[in-house]
Each structure stands twice: as C-alpha cells, then as structure tokens.
Amino acid sequence: MGDAGLYLPCRAGFEPECAAEVTERAGTFGVGGYAKTERDSGYVRFLGLDATSQSQLCRALPWRELIFARQRLSVFAELQGLDPKDRLTPVLEAMAGSGQVFGELSMEHPDADVGRDLAGLARSFGNALRAGLRKVGHLSAKDDARKPTLHVVLLAGNHLLLAAGDPDNSPPWVGGIPRLKLAHDAPSRSALKLEEALLSLLSAEERARWMKSGQQAVDLGAAPGGWSWVLARAGLSVTAIDNGPLADSAMGTGLIKHLHSDGFRWRPPHPVDWLVCDMVEQPKRVAALMGDWLIEGDARRAIFNLKLPMKKRWQEVREQLDTLHSRLQQAGLDLQLRARQLYHDREEITVAVLPR
Ligand SMILES: C[S@@+](CC[C@H](N)C(=O)[O-])C[C@H]1O[C@@H](n2cnc3c(N)ncnc32)[C@H](O)[C@@H]1O
Incomplete structure (x- = not known):
C-alpha cells in the first residue's frame, strides 16, 4: 500500500x-x-x-x-x-x-x-x-x-x-521507551541507565544466566553510586572506583567497597564477573580500557557508556565498536557486542560485551 x-x-x-x-x-x-x-x-x-x-x-x-x-x-x-x-x-x-x-x-x-x-x-x-x-x-x-x-x-x-x-x-x-521509576533511595538518576541496560540489552533468560547473586563486579567512575547500587541490589559484591564520594544509600547495601583510585590504572587482584564503567572520558579511551580488561582476563563481561559530545557521532560509534570487536576476535574471545542508545542515555550510548 x-x-x-x-x-x-x-x-x-x-x-x-x-x-x-x-x-x-x-x-x-x-x-x-x-x-x-x-x-x-x-x-x-x-x-x-x-x-x-x-x-x-x-x-x-x-x-x-x-x-x-x-x-x-x-x-x-x-x-x-x-x-x-x-x-x-x-x-x-x-x-x-x-x-x-x-x-x-x-x-x-x-x-x-x-x-x-x-x-x-x-x-x-x-x-x-x-x-x-x-x-x-x-x-x-x-x-x-x-x-x-x-x-x-x-x-x-x-x-x-x-x-x-x-x-x-x-x-x-x-x-x-521503558517507563522505569527511580527508587527513592537510588544514589543518582544514572541508576536508571544501568537498570534499563540490563532490561534492554539482555533478555530475561540471559539476565538469569549471566547475572547472579554472589558474583563480583567492578564499577569504574562509580560516584555517587547509582550503578554500584543497582548491582548490589542484584546481590553482587561491587568494588566502586572513584575519587568522588559515594551516597550513604549505596554504602548502606553492605556490598560495596569504595576505593579512591584512578579507573584507568586500578586492576583487581582476581578476575571479576562484571566490569561496568560510566567514566566521562573519550569513547576511544573507554573502549580501549574495556578491551584491555576483557583481553587480559580481568573481567568476563562488561557494560559501559560511550559519551558522544562530538559532531560525527555515528562514525565515532562505528569506529570504536569495530575496533573493540576486532581486538576481542584477534584475542580469540568468543564475546558479542550489543549497543543501544537507551531512553535514559543522553549524549551517549550503552554497550554490553557478553558471552555468545
Ligand atoms: C557520570 S558519573 C558516574 C555516575 C554513576 N554511574 C552513578 O550511577 O551514580 C562519572 C564519574 O566518573 C568519575 N571519573 C571520571 N574519570 C575517572 C577516573 N579516571 N577514575 C575514576 N573515576 C573517574 C567521576 O569522578 C564521576 O564521579
């Protein structure tokens, strides 16, 4: 018609x-x-x-x-x-x-x-x-x-x-558009971004299979603690890296350890199940850092934001995702990339690196 x-x-x-x-x-x-x-x-x-x-x-x-x-x-x-x-x-x-x-x-x-x-x-x-x-x-x-x-x-x-x-x-x-409600004790509105990422980038079955209570996570650029709080509410133990302060509601979960460190330098003593990152930085630096963690075996899966304040946003996204994808492939890692501009994302997209 x-x-x-x-x-x-x-x-x-x-x-x-x-x-x-x-x-x-x-x-x-x-x-x-x-x-x-x-x-x-x-x-x-x-x-x-x-x-x-x-x-x-x-x-x-x-x-x-x-x-x-x-x-x-x-x-x-x-x-x-x-x-x-x-x-x-x-x-x-x-x-x-x-x-x-x-x-x-x-x-x-x-x-x-x-x-x-x-x-x-x-x-x-x-x-x-x-x-x-x-x-x-x-x-x-x-x-x-x-x-x-x-x-x-x-x-x-x-x-x-x-x-x-x-x-x-x-x-x-x-x-x-998922209509998510911000919980009264959420440390930041950013909590909704990770909540939506989990709903939108993973199916219910994948969430049940890959995100479990008792797992270990690292949150780079964690303050004031929205993402760490979402993970802690799912029962994960989180190491939150940021020089800024974390909200009391985040620390009150009892599952978050706050370290005042540089997210580009700090690495965990043992591999973790999840790496999440919301640092405001150039997409190129963040994508490269995520690749390093995954390739060097410091994290098994990742969810991160790529901020897009530049003009050529589509080219930037393509370039960073393609580069990360080829690095992971060359390293022999059987991981898949999913990316979306979430409803709660502003000038940014959210990327997940997940098992196949
Ligand atoms: C958008 S905020 C994170 C919000 C957080 N995801 C939440 O849900 O509350 C970005 C954070 O990244 C932190 N950050 C930026 N560069 C960093 C670095 N090199 N190392 C650690 N944290 C960094 C900033 O201090 C800031 O708190």
Missing part, C-alpha cells in the same frame, strides 16, 4: 545517527531505499522499498541490534489530512484491506516536543479505536500477545501511520 517503509523512533536530535545506521544496515543486506528525516522530530522513516524488501529488512533488523533506533516498525498504511471530527472511519477503511486480526493496539507518537502534544489524543483516540476495531473483528476481544500488535503512530493530529509489529521481535514497551 504505497511507499510506507519503516518507522524508526529515536532520541530527538539523533535522527542523523539513526538514519545513517539504518541506511548502512540496509546496504549490507543489499536492500536499497533512503532515510527521510527531520531534525528533532524524534523519528526516521526509511522509504523507497518494495513490499518484499520492506518486510525482509524489518525482519533483518532485530530491535535489540539497533543502536539509535528504539524500535523499527513495518508501516502498511499512511493516512494524511485526517478530519479531526472523524479519524476513526479512515483507519477502519485502511484496515479493511489487511484482513488481519491483531492481538493488541499500541498507540504511539514520537518522543519529541511535537509528539508530547499528541499524548492526550493518543489516549482518547486509542480508546475509540480499540472499541471500533473490536466491533469489526480487527482486534481480538481480549489482548492476545501471541498475535501481531497493531501500532498506530500519531505524527500529527491529522497524520498517522499504521504498522504491524511482531510480538517476538519488538521491545515490550510502547515506543521502545
């Missing part, structure tokens, strides 16, 4: 990075197409695909493998110039051709200034649409997570996209 393409929501301001990423990935799969984007819109559209390459590309881009896109949706209809008095009829008409029964309805809008104005409309229109879709049989009577989800993306009051989402290959959060 027309040139509907993929819809990829991202952090507002990071559209060029998201566009560069999807264009490059599509190229490696031999799929043409082009990215269309507007600065600060909070999304990218990838257009110019025929129906077969659109669904192939969507399947070839698992959401967990995308760095700057929070989600990717295969759009099957675009409705523009909608009458504010009746948005329902055109949506039901567009659905009539699909012949599909969806299990759930997800109402979305870009995470950008203009999108926020649409939050109320998404709620009210969503309620009307849910009832309308059930009446004509396009939505199952009760939510059914085994069936595809119908995503309705409001781009403006009179402009929306309809997309079908595969529940096995979609983030479990609307718009790819």
Whole structure:
C-alpha cells in the first residue's frame, strides 16, 4: 500500500545517527531505499522499498541490534489530512484491506516536543479505536500477545501511520521507551541507565544466566553510586572506583567497597564477573580500557557508556565498536557486542560485551 517503509523512533536530535545506521544496515543486506528525516522530530522513516524488501529488512533488523533506533516498525498504511471530527472511519477503511486480526493496539507518537502534544489524543483516540476495531473483528476481544500488535503512530493530529509489529521481535514497551521509576533511595538518576541496560540489552533468560547473586563486579567512575547500587541490589559484591564520594544509600547495601583510585590504572587482584564503567572520558579511551580488561582476563563481561559530545557521532560509534570487536576476535574471545542508545542515555550510548 504505497511507499510506507519503516518507522524508526529515536532520541530527538539523533535522527542523523539513526538514519545513517539504518541506511548502512540496509546496504549490507543489499536492500536499497533512503532515510527521510527531520531534525528533532524524534523519528526516521526509511522509504523507497518494495513490499518484499520492506518486510525482509524489518525482519533483518532485530530491535535489540539497533543502536539509535528504539524500535523499527513495518508501516502498511499512511493516512494524511485526517478530519479531526472523524479519524476513526479512515483507519477502519485502511484496515479493511489487511484482513488481519491483531492481538493488541499500541498507540504511539514520537518522543519529541511535537509528539508530547499528541499524548492526550493518543489516549482518547486509542480508546475509540480499540472499541471500533473490536466491533469489526480487527482486534481480538481480549489482548492476545501471541498475535501481531497493531501500532498506530500519531505524527500529527491529522497524520498517522499504521504498522504491524511482531510480538517476538519488538521491545515490550510502547515506543521502545521503558517507563522505569527511580527508587527513592537510588544514589543518582544514572541508576536508571544501568537498570534499563540490563532490561534492554539482555533478555530475561540471559539476565538469569549471566547475572547472579554472589558474583563480583567492578564499577569504574562509580560516584555517587547509582550503578554500584543497582548491582548490589542484584546481590553482587561491587568494588566502586572513584575519587568522588559515594551516597550513604549505596554504602548502606553492605556490598560495596569504595576505593579512591584512578579507573584507568586500578586492576583487581582476581578476575571479576562484571566490569561496568560510566567514566566521562573519550569513547576511544573507554573502549580501549574495556578491551584491555576483557583481553587480559580481568573481567568476563562488561557494560559501559560511550559519551558522544562530538559532531560525527555515528562514525565515532562505528569506529570504536569495530575496533573493540576486532581486538576481542584477534584475542580469540568468543564475546558479542550489543549497543543501544537507551531512553535514559543522553549524549551517549550503552554497550554490553557478553558471552555468545
Ligand atoms: C557520570 S558519573 C558516574 C555516575 C554513576 N554511574 C552513578 O550511577 O551514580 C562519572 C564519574 O566518573 C568519575 N571519573 C571520571 N574519570 C575517572 C577516573 N579516571 N577514575 C575514576 N573515576 C573517574 C567521576 O569522578 C564521576 O564521579
């Protein structure tokens, strides 16, 4: 149905990075197409695909493998110039051709200034649409997570996209944004970054297998202690390296040892299960340090931030991840890299180095 393409929501301001990423990935799969984007819109559209390459590309881009896109949706209809008095009829008409029964309805809008104005409309229109879709049989009577989800993306009051989402290959959060609540005793907002990283970069099964109570972790650049606190709450013993002070709530866990040392110099006496690092430093230095720890056997797995204050952010990310990946391979380590710009990340991305 027309040139509907993929819809990829991202952090507002990071559209060029998201566009560069999807264009490059599509190229490696031999799929043409082009990215269309507007600065600060909070999304990218990838257009110019025929129906077969659109669904192939969507399947070839698992959401967990995308760095700057929070989600990717295969759009099957675009409705523009909608009458504010009746948005329902055109949506039901567009659905009539699909012949599909969806299990759930997800109402979305870009995470950008203009999108926020649409939050109320998404709620009210969503309620009307849910009832309308059930009446004509396009939505199952009760939510059914085994069936595809119908995503309705409001781009403006009179402009929306309809997309079908595969529940096995979609983030479990609307718009790819996990709504995490900061605990009252969390030492910093940064705690949410590590919490989201664990939810977003690892599956539940991987978390259970790789992160266990009683393991040892090191946190480089730990103060005031958000990341150390998240690990301690999971039952890990943490050595927190930072010259700055740690919050009482972190020290109160009884599982954190604070050392006033330089994160670039300090090494543990025995290998640790997890290395985490949130030091504000050049991405090149941080990625090299992570590689050194893993290759020299000081840590088995790592989660770290790469700060991106520079202009050429996509190139920087590619360069550092490629370099780290080849170093690990040359050292004969069977580890995989996953990277995402999390919702709680600002000018940065979070990277995990995990077993295969
Ligand atoms: C963004 S903050 C970390 C926040 C922390 N992850 C949390 O959750 O509360 C960065 C920290 O890195 C520390 N840092 C920067 N360079 C460092 C170095 N060379 N060695 C140790 N800590 C360093 C800073 O002192 C600062 O406390």
